[in-house]
Amino acid sequence: MGTKGLILDMRGYPQTGIQWTLVPRITDKPVHTTTWEIPVVSDRDRKRSVIDSYFRWVEPDAASHYDNPIVVLIDDRAQSAAEDFCIYLRNAKRATFVGSTTAGTDGNITFIALPAGRRMSFTGMRVKFADGSRFQNIGIIPDVKGEPTIKGVRAGRDEVLERGLEVLRSLL
Numbered sequence: 105m106g107t108k109g110l111i112l113d114m115r116g117y118p119q120t121g122i123q124w125t126l127v128p129r130i131t132d133k134p135v136h137t138t139t140w141e142i143p144v145v146s147d148r149d150r151k152r153s154v155i156d157s158y159f160r161w162v163e164p165d166a167a168s169h170y171d172n173p174i175v176v177l178i179d180d181r182a183q184s185a186a187e188d189f190c191i192y193l194r195n196a197k198r199a200t201f202v203g204s205t206t207a208g209t210d211g212n213i214t215f216i217a218l219p220a221g222r223r224m225s226f227t228g229m230r231v232k233f234a235d236g237s238r239f240q241n242i243g244i245i246p247d248v249k250g251e252p253t254i255k256g257v258r259a260g261r262d263e264v265l266e267r268g269l270e271v272l273r274s275l276l
Contacts, residue, residue, distance in 0.1 A: 105168070105170060107172060108172055108173075108276050109172050109173040109174070109175070109272045109275065109276055110170070110172065110173070110174045110175070111174075111175045111176075111177065111265070111268050111269070111272060112174065112175070112176045112177070112199075113176075113177045113265070114176055114177060114178050114182050114186045114189065114190055114206075115177050115178060115179040115181060115182055115203065115264065116179070116181045116182065116186075117181060117182070117183055117184070117186060118182075118185070118186050119184070119185050119186075120185050120186065120189060121185065122189055123137075123162070123188060123189040123192045123193075124162070126189075127162045127189075127192045127193070127196060128162055128163060128164055128165035129164075129165050129168050129169060129170050130169075130170050130171075130174060130193075130196065130198050131162075131164050131196045131198055132164050132166070132169060132171075133164060133196075134161040134162065134163055134164065135161065135162040135164075135192055135195050135196040136159055136161060136195050136234035137159045137160045137161070137162060137191075137192060137195070137234075138159065138188055138191045138192070138210065138231050138232065138233070138234075138239065139157060139158070139159045139231070139232040139233070139234065139236065140157070140158055140159065140211075140229050140230070140231060141155050141156070141157045141229060141230040141231075141232065142155065142156045142157075142228065142229045142230075143155055143156075143228075143229075144156045155230075159234070162192065173200070173272060173275035173276065174193070174198055174199040174200070175199065175200050175201075175202055175268045175271050175272045175275070176190060176193060176199045176200070176201050176202070177202055177203050177250075177264050177265060177268050178190060178201050178202070178203040178204065178205075178206050178244055178246060179203045179204045179206070179251075179264065180204055180205060180206065180207055180243075181207065182206040182207060182243075182244070183206065183207040183208075183209040183210070184209060184210055184211075185210075186206070187206050187207065187208070187209065187210040187239075187243065187244060188210050188231075190206065190244045191210065191231075191233060191234075191239065191244070194233070194244060195233065195234040200247045200248065200271055200275065201244055201245075201246045201247045201248070202246055202247070202248045202249075202250050202264065202267050202268040202271050203246050203249075203250050203251070203264045203267075203268075204246060204249065204250070204251050205243045205244065205245050205246065206243035206244040207243055208239060208240050208241045208242045208243030209227065209240065209243075210227075210231040210239060210240065211227035211228065211229045211230070211231045211240065212227065212228050212229050213225050213226075213227065213228070214226055214227070214228030227240065248267065248271050250263060250264045250266075250267030250268065251263070251264065252264060
């Protein structure tokens with residue numbers, strides 16, 4: 105709570121449910137979650153289908169409110185739970201995203217057994233932003249681009265973090 109700003113690293117595949125703990129503390133108004141659309145019933149000829157569509161509101165926690173700037177580091181490896189968290193931050197308009205576009209793969213995983221002991225998996229739901237726009241195969245597009253370079257990797261530098269620090273300093 106005593107910091108001037110916050111950097112969250114959502115690169116890679118952090119499997120987290122942090123949105124339910126953090127988001128109430130960084131907003132002063134209710135935040136719309138992702139909108140989930142799940143096919144429930146479809147007849148054999150695909151003439152009739154039912155889609156269960158729902159979302160939730162994350163209510164603010166006025167007792168522990170953090171109002172300082174937030175920068176989130178993202179890249180193409182960020183997926184699923186990490187992206188879900190980023191969507192909440194985007195919906196809350198409480199973060200500046202730095203890095204490269206995320207994978208665009210939020211949603212539950214459905215598994216199907218195949219012959220010879222194999223199995224296949226796919227996303228069994230459609231995920232949308234609060235405004236109803238498409239998320240899957242789009243991802244979180246950064247507000248500020250930042251990517252590692254060969255030179256930076258060889259030098260042991262984290263250029264995305266460095267760019268995130270620059271952005272945070274500009275917001276202070």
